[in-house]
Amino acid sequence: MGNQRGLGLYMQPLLHGRPARLAILDYGLFQVHEDGRIIGICGYLIQTTAGENILIDSGFPAKYGANSAAATDEDALAGFGQVLSLGKSNLAPAQLAQLGLARSDINLMIQSHTHIDHVGFMGGFPGVPIVIAAAERALPRPVYWSGKLTMEWPEAKYIELESDTRLGPGFDALLVPGHAPGQLAFALELPQTGPVVLTSDAISRPSELESDFTGAWDADLARHHANRLMTQAHNDKAMVIFGHCPEQWPKLRKAPEWYD
Known part of the structure; x- marks a missing residue:
């Protein structure tokens, strides 16, 4: 299907309603080997006053819910970390x-970027348009993990964003490359x-603001946009x-609760 490019803050909005409530989706727990931090894997569901449902990110692929150890090996x-908790209920x-x-x-799916813990069900919503940064979509395949490019x-x-974009009243997507080429x-x-x-x-966690954004696709850009x-x-x-804050994650309301 075709792509739509060149959108900006003054495009015709994709959504009719304003954000009415926000749910945080719990896609599991992961431990990063580098410093041992335990991070939540999250997505978001935004519901608008017009009854529109917008999914931001879709967690790990389904195989992790079936057998996370085998999927990790595959x-x-x-080499980066280990899944601590990820069952079918986290898909x-x-x-x-x-x-x-x-x-x-x-009604609309948004990919903040295409790393493995955000992109797993990107193909699981047939007929639903996908909003993504043009720089990310220009890659031969989704980044996935460690250059494997298996997906x-x-x-x-695909609705490809090349700048900050007003998706609807009271709801903006911000183009903030650094962690990934097309980070939103x-x-x-x-x-x-x-x-x-x-x-x-x-910004995965507040302490990252004091670091050198190690592991980012472009550390200088990451720092600038953070x-x-x-x-x-x-x-x-x-x-x-924040994206993966160990201290914040346990305190956040998770589905089926809402922020309104």
Whole structure:
């Protein structure tokens, strides 16, 4: 199917309603070998006032829910870390079911980037348009993990972003490359919670702001855009939800609870 390019803040919005509530999806726990930190793997479901359901990221591939040890061996992921907890209940369909939603209820899917813990069910929503940064979609295949490039691009209508983009009223996708070539973050405003910034992996955890962004695709860009996101969050007095923060993860509400 065709791609749509060249979108920006002044495009015709893809969504009709404003964000009404936000759910955090629990895609499992992972331990990073480098420093032993234990991180939550998260996705997001945003529901709008028009009844639209937007899925941001889809967690690990289904094979990890069936046998995480065998899947880790197959992907040679053990060099980076290990899955601590990831069952079928942590896969995208089961997490959506906790919210009373089926795959057919999703109106729009967004990939913040294409690393293995974010892209596993990207092909699992036939007919649903996928919003993704043009720089990410330009890769021969999704990044997946460690240059293996084992995953093909699923057949879909891709809406490719080349700049910050207003997806709908009160909901922006922010192009923040650094961690990945086409990393996206998100700014939205909820009725009760107020402004929220979802950094995704542009800032995995607050301590990363004091580091050199080791392992980033482009550390200088990562630092630049991380500072930009934190400045925006400060100016907007926004709640910040980081991509993989060990301290924040246990405190966040998870599906079936909502932020509204």
